[in-house]
Amino acid sequence: MNFNKKSCLSAFIICTCLLGIVHAQGVKKLITPDFLKAVRGNMRVSAIQYEGTKALNKFEFGNNGLTTDSAQWLLDLTSKQGTGPGMLEITADITLKEGHAAATALEVSFDFSSWSNKNYVMVPASMYNGNRYPAIGNGYNPPYTRDMYYNPNVPLTISNNPRLSAEPNKASLVQLQTGNAATPAMCFFSPSLRKGFILLITQQTTLGNSGLTIAENAKQDSCCFRISAPSVRRLAPGFGDFHESGDKAPDWKPGDHVTITMRLYVFDAGSIPDLLTKFMQVRKDITGANNPRNILPMSELLAVSSAICSGNFIHVPAGSYYKPENNDDFQLGWVSGMMNTYPMLALNNPKERERVAEEIDFVVNKLQGKSGFFYGGIEANGRLLFEKMHPDFPEGQAMVRKNSDALLWLMKHLLLLKAQGFGNTIKPGWESAAKKLAEAFAKAWKKYGEFGQYIVPETGQIAVFNSTAGAIAPGGLAIAANYFNHPEWLVVAREAANYYYQRDVVKQGLTGGDCGDISMDANSESAFGFLESLMALYNVTGDKSWLQKAGVEAALCSTWVLSYDPVFPSGSQIAKLNCHMAGAVWASIQNKHSAPGICEASGDYLFKLYRATGNKLYADLIGDIQHAHAEAVNMPGHYTTNNLIGSSMERIQPSDAEGRGSVGNFINTRNSWTETNGMLMAIELPGIYLQTDKGKLLVFDHVEAAVLKKDKKSTTLLVSNTTVYDANVAVFAESSAQAREPLPYTAFLHWPKVMVKAGQKVQMQITTGNKILTIKTLN
Template identity: 65%
Template sequence: MIMKNLRVTLIGFLCLSNGMTAIAQQPIESLNKLLRDINGSLRLSVKEFNGTNLLSEQLFNKDLLQTKTGNWSMQFKASPVSGHPEVMDVSTSFRLNSGTAKASAVSVSFDFSKWNPENYVLVPASVYNGNRYRAIGNSYNPQYPKDMYYNPSVPLTISNNPRLAIEPNKASLIELTTGNVATPAMCFFSKKEQKGFIVLTQQMTKLGSNGLTIAENAAKDSCSFTISAPAVRKMATGFGDFHLSGDKAPDWKSGDEVALSFKVYVFNASSIPDLLKKFMLVRKELSGLNHPRNILPMSKLFELATDICRGNFVEVPAGSYYKPENNKNFQLGWVSGMMNTYPMLALNDQKERDRVIAELDFVVNKLQGKSGYFYGGIRASGEIIPEKMSPDFKPVQVMVRKNADALLWLIKHMQLLKAQGYGKSIKPEWENAAKKLAAAFAHTWNKDGEFGQYVAPETGEIAVYNSTAGAIVPAGLAMASDYFKNKEWLKVAQDAAKFYYHRDVEKQGLTGGHCGDISQDADAESTYGFLESLMALYYYTGQKEWLNKAEVQAALGATWTFSYDPVFPANSEIGKLNSNMAGAVWASIQNKHAAPGICTASGDYVFKLFRATGNQLYADLIGDIQHAHAEAVNMPEHLTTNNLIGSSMERIQLSDAEGKGSIGNFINTRNSWTETNGMLMALEIPGIYVNMDRKKLYVFDHVKAQILSSDKSGITIELTNSTGYDANVSVMAETEKQRIKPLSYTAFLGWPKVKVKTGETIKLKINPAKGIVFIEQFKVL
């Protein structure tokens, strides 16, 4: 049936080549002229369905269409954007003037002839490089087949997701809704034509969510990108599987109409990074500015989340630690084991410092294997938890990503203790463990030329190769190189970062395999994790090469992040709260939902990129992420998890991957990692950033601020707290000369804080003197 649907879908394209739909309208010809550079043309149609089976597709000839049951008209407008010949604003209105139309949808298709299957195809948060890879399983987190173990030539392997076919002589059909994507868009890059294509559309019409379809013929020499109102899919995609969509096309009566809006870009591009950077530049141009709400000051979030973490410290047979999950088992890295300790250490509280020290002792003494790699988890009883194990292969394996986290965060803890004046608390055992882990990574790189996805902690052997599971390793090695004064590790870090950037980002336009519950699927965690590494290399080397690569990586991160405030069902939990979710970060192409924040990090490297470049798009990106996180936090007047006050959970669901009833509904639980990244954002991202020379400020916290005046004595700003909670706002102010120097990992210790009570407006004067920000504060009556 899928083949039959594909055949009907492609009829319109074939008809175009035979001259059967010579649409003479000037606006359409203008758009076709733009599309000609990529061998494209436009097709407008009405489709009739029986359930989700396509019965017919009838094409508009000029602006009219006569069917057996009704008369349609179509108004098409396309206008170039002044000064930007590569983009056109497009709107199309479809109207049934008379008669009826049963179970029908309208669609706009972009048909591309001379198509090349090597074209890079992107649908944000859903399809990367066409998802044109080997797929396994038919379920969530499928077991790896035997050929994936101890096999250096294993192909990149994903879960059962929508994808373009890798098999020869096989047609492809990707059916999505705008609920499956972070930005309602479809894009591709043609290396042969040296062109990029982006079409942005709206989330929905009054008929419901729009459909996004990509159909490629068996010869792989033609392809169609179609946007329909509404979405009518045969199958809906789940978490590594498919199920019947239950979509339904509406019945039309005389006078019914619907409109679709687009922005279409056809532009010069010499590489996949060019497409990614263009996407980041334009991703909000159709939806416009989003509207982040100030509802929860970062200081209040930090207070509540650290209080939760205090109550989650356990002493069990395995050891003493803060629980990273809702049970008493321990997971290292990934979902916040030995990460939630960092904000607790930053409290500078003796009791919590002793607890953090106890956890570091536990990790170092109980989890490090003979090779230097750590095991990924341990039960409260003391039994090691194996990961992604095939019964045919031993010994126990562990995620490379967890070891990358372990190295980075172990160094960060020791850096923070030194910066706080507690360097004597650092134990030789911790430093020896960090050295052994860094040496293990260097050994693996020198031996295998990559870090793999899973390793065996006893032997140090790569158990599963490929993927970008080592995304954070260069950051950890760069930090270890500086801490222990080992130049070899910095060289390995740079060589590895160049390798992953070239193989995964430049050639494939994705990073993946970073999560413990997916295959080697593209994911947001590796995307942002690799940005951590690129900014670490910029910090430790000062070389602009890393900054340039970081800008591309941030653009890739933006593809995973809601660029707009999606509409959720009015009766859903998110809908009732009127939450604005721009900035929620999608998980992976398998786990089809967004989450409040980056797993697991503050994303301070995005702020550092903003500071280094002055490009406000990066400030907007991390600002969106922080505000979306606050929308998911459980508060007395803003219930989300129905759990502890200040708790949060990982599910912001716009798709129907878990069923249509799940759209807009939170899950009633709490996730330590989302609470941890909230604490880290409150800690490592300033509430207000001020550039003294440019006389500009950017607000990340949930307050309003504006510059009132500026003179030789400093800058006076007004600060208003309209939330229901008192705020303690950190302020980072600096000159252009200070901005040039990369920001240290413990810079937040030097940011002064301003107390602003709920409902209060204050004025304060900022005057950097001798590198220290001085603040004068008084209440405005």
């Protein structure tokens, strides 16, 4: 962010080197700058005295301490080399030995010379590519300016978020705290040095959340990453704006001390994907493995959430449909419209199947424009809803994201109906609508070379270009090409996926702009949506090159997911419920909060990526997401939304973006989309996954499982249910050879289920063919 440039310049200190004391096996050694030499870095430790949030004095520590007019400080630095040469763990223990220090914070700084504004800077869920883009507005969901419409050259434009300067010869100062990041980290990739740097810290010290500051000088040839204990920011970032932080530096008395623990990585990196991949590997290294709780079996989650959805089916003048939100208006895609129908169809219930058919009829008859693209919504009274409009352009516009969702999910409905044996109920109008939509995407691609962010459904014109709003479109096109035997759409899907991968992931290290309430801001939904497309292309083609791209994209997705269980204020709802929130998914750099689950998908593509590669990080990521979602579900004795049983809502708030009082508190409402992704996870993820020949065992459901016995013909598992709910657990067993084949979208229909009642243990014998031979209840 570029506010108060004089303060920024005065806060920035020219790089100096700290030689500190290290204790290793009882022998004192010096920390030299050798570890940071490859990235032209040095390290300093300082004490900063404040008046409110204004820095008054800054004192730098010497070898082992610091003496000021009023205080004598001791500094004890310890370091530990990692298993490889590229990691160093540093602990700074700082004690006030004598005197007093009013309103003082401690700071560890890493100063980098040979810096370039071409460096990719990333703070997980807060900054991507330094957020070094033009910004508009001063608040939530700012309107687009006139020049952004029908302009193929419109730059990627974000809301008023913390950012490094997009203009030359301007200094930058970004002030965050650990609660603003999905992982407390600051990272960069230097193309000129061909090196990557990752700095991990813990969320808190004894002084509370720590600060994360990035300061760049006016020449943009020096930069400083700073950690402060505690966080003392002048302004705290909100939803596209800033407010007074209210941060306060503590007063110190003799004996007070603080310990700052850091883990540094310096490694060879030839590209942004190298940095992202490394980050996914190390993101939990300093906080350690998290401990998800088993509290809500997936079968129970499906039962209570589908009951809410079933009760929200309405008949209004516009048509008949499951309400996507808390009012009677309909929104296509994004927030559940014609997406919550999928789990309802998967229930294989005649009543719900008929309702799903009514909603598909309504969507294809009321919302599709002449071009084949759909309008994004309709009021209950039948009036079409237009999106991101400008007074000078009266033609109705719609989100490309919603159209991408519509294509993907319409195709998935058709596949599911056929797999269930109800292909005869598919109406020609449904397939015709899917063809028209796929062709509309293909025509847009051929004409513009991208899908844009907003389109005009009547003409097919792109109204707003740029962004990764079409992230899910290649996936829908690939499935449609296979379903309708239309290879030309597969060509478009391949070209579009390669284009977005190179332009957005490889060159910018972000995807964004596919939400209706942000600008082109980086966001998680486009990241996960693009992963959906990459895995769809692998599913349809079997081409393993898509797996490599999907691995990089999964790494980008991991930057949006809480990697640890944050400490929330003791009086907050989340703290009182002892919720373990590792796995909550951050929304966007504008909407600074995390949420229960992916908007809007099961994330089964992460499981599919695990099957194809054997990399357990992908399975662990979706396992974390599923368990964090369950923590947010309103259940008896575990009240979150204070709404319907089974309901959930989109706020898991570790940051003070909405004010200090919002940290750790749910909002008393519900969101259909969070309930939908919970149902999708319960359906499309196996409860237990077993590779029978390798003995690989994964558990996504809220049960425990262990291998008791294994021979050439079968494997015997012990499954325990420690929750208060009965669990009907889906079991998926296969060989490692079978795992190398892409998994069909409707594979879940063939997974056998085993009932494990609350408090029970069950012993089951499974064959390689996913057949359960015996089930024995032990208690």
